[in-house]
Amino acid sequence: MNRLSRLVVLAASASMLAAPALAQDAQAIRTAEQLRDRAMAGSGAYSIVEAITTRFGPRPAGTASERAAAEWGVGYLRAEGFDNVRLQDFPLSAWSRGQESVEIVGRHAQPLAAVGLGGGEATPPEGIEAEAVVFETWQGLLDAPASSLTGKIAVVLQDTIRAQDGRGYGSSSVMRFQGPTEAAARGAVGYVLRSLGTHDHRFPHTGATRVGEGTVPAFAISPPDADQIRRLVALNEGPIRLRLKSTAAFQAPGRSQNVIAEVRGRERPDEIITIGGHLDSWDQGTGAIDDAAGIAITTAALKLIADLPQAPRRTIRVVWWGAEEVSQPAPAQGLAGARAYADSIANEVANHVAISESDFGAGRIYGLSLPSGQADSDFQKAAMRVLTPIGVLWNPAPARGGGPDTGPSVALGVPAFQLAQDGTDYFDVHHTADDVIDRIDPKAMDQNVAAWAALLWLIADSDVDFRAAAPTP
Numbered sequence: 169m170n171r172l173s174r175l176v177v178l179a180a181s182a183s184m185l186a187a188p189a190l191a192q193d194a195q196a197i198r199t200a201e202q203l204r205d206r207a208m209a210g211s212g213a214y215s216i217v218e219a220i221t222t223r224f225g226p227r228p229a230g231t232a233s234e235r236a237a238a239e240w241g242v243g244y245l246r247a248e249g250f251d252n253v254r255l256q257d258f259p260l261s262a263w264s265r266g267q268e269s270v271e272i273v274g275r276h277a278q279p280l281a282a283v284g285l286g287g288g289e290a291t292p293p294e295g296i297e298a299e300a301v302v303f304e305t306w307q308g309l310l311d312a313p314a315s316s317l318t319g320k321i322a323v324v325l326q327d328t329i330r331a332q333d334g335r336g337y338g339s340s341s342v343m344r345f346q347g348p349t350e351a352a353a354r355g356a357v358g359y360v361l362r363s364l365g366t367h368d369h370r371f372p373h374t375g376a377t378r379v380g381e382g383t384v385p386a387f388a389i390s391p392p393d394a395d396q397i398r399r400l401v402a403l404n405e406g407p408i409r410l411r412l413k414s415t416a417a418f419q420a421p422g423r424s425q426n427v428i429a430e431v432r433g434r435e436r437p438d439e440i441i442t443i444g445g446h447l448d449s450w451d452q453g454t455g456a457i458d459d460a461a462g463i464a465i466t467t468a469a470l471k472l473i474a475d476l477p478q479a480p481r482r483t484i485r486v487v488w489w490g491a492e493e494v495s496q497p498a499p500a501q502g503l504a505g506a507r508a509y510a511d512s513i514a515n516e517v518a519n520h521v522a523i524s525e526s527d528f529g530a531g532r533i534y535g536l537s538l539p540s541g542q543a544d545s546d547f548q549k550a551a552m553r554v555l556t557p558i559g560v561l562w563n564p565a566p567a568r569g570g571g572p573d574t575g576p577s578v579a580l581g582v583p584a585f586q587l588a589q590d591g592t593d594y595f596d597v598h599h600t601a602d603d604v605i606d607r608i609d610p611k612a613m614d615q616n617v618a619a620w621a622a623l624l625w626l627i628a629d630s631d632v633d634f635r636a637a638a639p640t641p
């Protein structure tokens with residue numbers, strides 16, 4: 169039955185309602201509210217984070233640990249009753265950090281709390297020892313003339329600003345991804361940056377850097393160690409010398425994988441809404457907030473929908489993307505799992521109604537953005553009616569993406585929506601050894617699941633069509 173004929177039936181059968189269009193929406197809204205309230209009372213998401221982080225610990229892309237977690241996921245999702253549960257393999261070379269250290273040598277000699285950047289190069293076995301050239305800002309490094317760093321180690325101390333929406337990290341992540349390349353272009357033999365973190369504890373933050381020709385070995389030091397270097401510079405007692413060591417390496421070509429599961433639509437199973445998170449993590453913590461949380465939130469939301477007496481009209485698919493965190497040697501790029509998924513839907517993009525991802529920790533959701541054209545739509549009003557009571561604001565700016573793994577699909581023309589999480593504390597532990605389940609508030613996860621489940625139902629059990637207004641690829 170299409171929307172019009174449903175309305176005709178409703179108009180005939182529900183004469184007590186003045187506006188037949190609202191009668192159908194009212195049922196969808198009631199179901200969405202029930203899903204929301206069920207999740208708020210206890211969603212089960214925390215136990216999924218617990219299972220993944222306890223059983224598998226760190227899950228670096230392309231490793232046996234990531235594979236084992238994916239295979240466990242297949243069994244778990246089948247046991248929970250999801251449809252079409254499967255693995256989607258793709259090629260990937262794993263990177264491993266090996267042994268590494270950063271220390272000040274000579275006068276004021278002392279070890280620093282540091283971590284190699286993901287995908288970074290090894291040093292020679294004896295290490296690299298050189299004078300540090302310290303920049304307070306990233307722009308300071310960019311302004312340094314060519315050859316001005318020849319034989320030196322470039323050090324950038326710029327802080328990352330705390331912000332609810334993560335914009336501080338957004339503007340500073342270039343220092344990590346491009347820093348080794350910019351330092352090398354000016355003759356440097358090594359690169360050290362203040363961790364992209366918003367706290368003052370002594371955990372350094374790793375994260376991907378560009379892989380390929382024209383880079384140098386690269387490390388992040390903890391914020392207190394960056395402050396220590398600043399004080400040593402202020403002493404003005406001569407050059408600071410650093411020694412960097414790393415045995416990091418890419419392994420032989422191997423594979424990673426996405427885990428895919430669905431709740432099949434009861435009327436239009438070919439119309440698909442994709443949600444998910446990423447299963448891989450960095451190697452130091454257990455990847456609880458990044459991103460077992462996102463997998464748990466979206467999977468628990470879909471499980472609540474799977475447990476309803478009837479499926480939604482459209483299909484909802486959850487993807488546990490692999491290999492979100494890592495970059496790869498040229499010519500490959502990052503987001504290998506997301507690209508493999510986008511390739512797999514390229515011939516049926518028109519069937520893809522919407523996509524989003526949860527990949528910003530486990531903090532509460534405070535904002536909803538939808539594809540363009542939805543401001544003041546009936547759908548937007550219904551969504552806000554259900555989400556406002558749990559603290560979600562309408563963001564009138566159209567969603568440009570749902571998360572990193574949605575990027576390649578959005579580039580094909582799949583419309584994105586976004587449930588924005590409060591990331592005020594996210595970059596305190598992001599990509600550190602302290603990214604563990606102890607940092608997660610189960611009640612905040614329940615609120616996330618409530619918002620996801622309710623919104624998913626409204627999209628999947630309706631005729632709302634974001635595709636007409638989606639940007640053309």
Ligand SMILES: [Zn+2]
Pocket residue numbers: 446458459492527528
């Ligand atoms: Zn992530």
